[in-house]
Amino acid sequence: MKDRAALLPILGEVFRTHGYEGASLALITEATGLGKGSLYHFFPGGKKQMAEEVLAEIDGWFEANIFAPLRDPSDPRIAIAAMLSGVDDYFRSGHRVCLVGVIALGHARDEFAVQVNDYFARWQDSLAVALRCCGLSAVVARRRAEDAVLSIQGALVLARARGDSAVFTRTLSELKTRLLAA
Amino acid sequence: MKDRAALLPILGEVFRTHGYEGASLALITEATGLGKGSLYHFFPGGKKQMAEEVLAEIDGWFEANIFAPLRDPSDPRIAIAAMLSGVDDYFRSGHRVCLVGVIALGHARDEFAVQVNDYFARWQDSLAVALRCCGLSAVVARRRAEDAVLSIQGALVLARARGDSAVFTRTLSELKTRLLAA
DNA sequence: GACTCGTTGTACCAATCGGTACAATCTCCC
DNA sequence: GGGAGATTGTACCGATTGGTACAACGAGTC
Numbered sequence A, B: 001m002k003d004r005a006a007l008l009p010i011l012g013e014v015f016r017t018h019g020y021e022g023a024s025l026a027l028i029t030e031a032t033g034l035g036k037g038s039l040y041h042f043f044p045g046g047k048k049q050m051a052e053e054v055l056a057e058i059d060g061w062f063e064a065n066i067f068a069p070l071r072d073p074s075d076p077r078i079a080i081a082a083m084l085s086g087v088d089d090y091f092r093s094g095h096r097v098c099l100v101g102v103i104a105l106g107h108a109r110d111e112f113a114v115q116v117n118d119y120f121a122r123w124q125d126s127l128a129v130a131l132r133c134c135g136l137s138a139v140v141a142r143r144r145a146e147d148a149v150l151s152i153q154g155a156l157v158l159a160r161a162r163g164d165s166a167v168f169t170r171t172l173s174e175l176k177t178r179l180l181a182a
Numbered sequence C: 001g002a003c004t005c006g007t008t009g010t011a012c013c014a015a016t017c018g019g020t021a022c023a024a025t026c027t028c029c030c
Numbered sequence D: 001g002g003g004a005g006a007t008t009g010t011a012c013c014g015a016t017t018g019g020t021a022c023a024a025c026g027a028g029t030c
Helices: A004-018 A025-032 A036-042 A046-071 A076-090 A099-105 A107-133 A138-162 A166-178 B004-018 B025-032 B036-042 B046-071 B076-090 B099-105 B107-133 B138-162 B166-179
Strands: none
Touching: A004 A025, A004 A046, A004 A099, A025 A036, A025 A046, A046 A076, A046 A099, A046 A107, A076 A107, A076 A166, A099 A107, A099 A138, A099 B099, A099 B138, A107 A138, A107 B138, A138 A166, A138 B099, A138 B107, A138 B138, A138 B166, A166 B138, B004 B025, B004 B046, B004 B099, B025 B036, B025 B046, B046 B076, B046 B099, B046 B107, B076 B107, B076 B166, B099 B107, B099 B138, B107 B138, B138 B166
16 A cells, blocks of 8 residues: 555664664564565565665665755855755754664675765765865865765764754854865 | 673674674674673673673773873873874774764664763863863864864764775874864 | 582573565456 | 455564573682
């Protein structure tokens, strides 16, 4: 009955809050309201396929809403501001955590190494393109893009560790000036 | 036979590489060479007690080697440089991951919320003290300390996600100038 | 030798894990 | 109504989970 596409965000939330290994089939059936029968009908590959498709969906969302605008900016400064505001929305101002980061730190990293690496690599590359459009040298653009991606991840970790989502908001606002500083 | 104190680093490494939930008793017995009998003799509280004591040991190490020197600096600039080099050593230049961060992102966060929060709070506080000694205002010192802690965590995430520990080294070296910039 | 006491291995427990099998059901088209 | 194919619930599987019970072992001490 339920749309398969509507399933992925729910699965994503379960993986996000419990981790890959922690997201048991019991939790998944509870969250989705679907029994194992339906689950394995939609995802014959089991948990791994679920996680893969969730990662692909996240990747697709970022590609369309964040990365692509950065790479093809009419105004690069506006594109960068749009990235920061899009990221703020996506991570619910620091209340939500990054599933790709969670998997990267967890033991399941090896199984999803390619997708995890691609996600961060494309983020950094796209941002570096926009920064070059603002007149920064290739070396500086790459380093600042790396700094931005890493700061966002670190802010999510710290926000969750301290139970203080304001850390995330502060970091994004500082990034706005630091990215384009002289 | 084995010294109980010598057990904690081994346990720490298992938790670090497999996460709290992923560190099964089977893995722990294999890594330590101790059967369940010995394990539960030393840690009647089971896995949770093991993790608690490992966290306490890590906390103690950072307190003695990183935090305390920051709070009582003869030369604050040297203390900050010592922190960066100590952190570089501890995290093996980005090859090792932060157990406290791993737990913060995982589902076990709630069980260790106090210790996780304390660790990061004391890190930030200690660094802020050193920065104030360098002449920074209280507000700026606090924000820069937060930025440093969060950058280190983010660098560890990104280094592991991309399989490139150089990210961590670059971040530490940039932090050195960014922390005390005008 | 007998006593203790800290330590260890092993057998065992109920619960849960991810996954499979399959019959029952639903939906849609003819 | 009847057939077809997608969807679903449920019972079940072997393996593994964290944890317990307990008997055996070790080194000292008297």
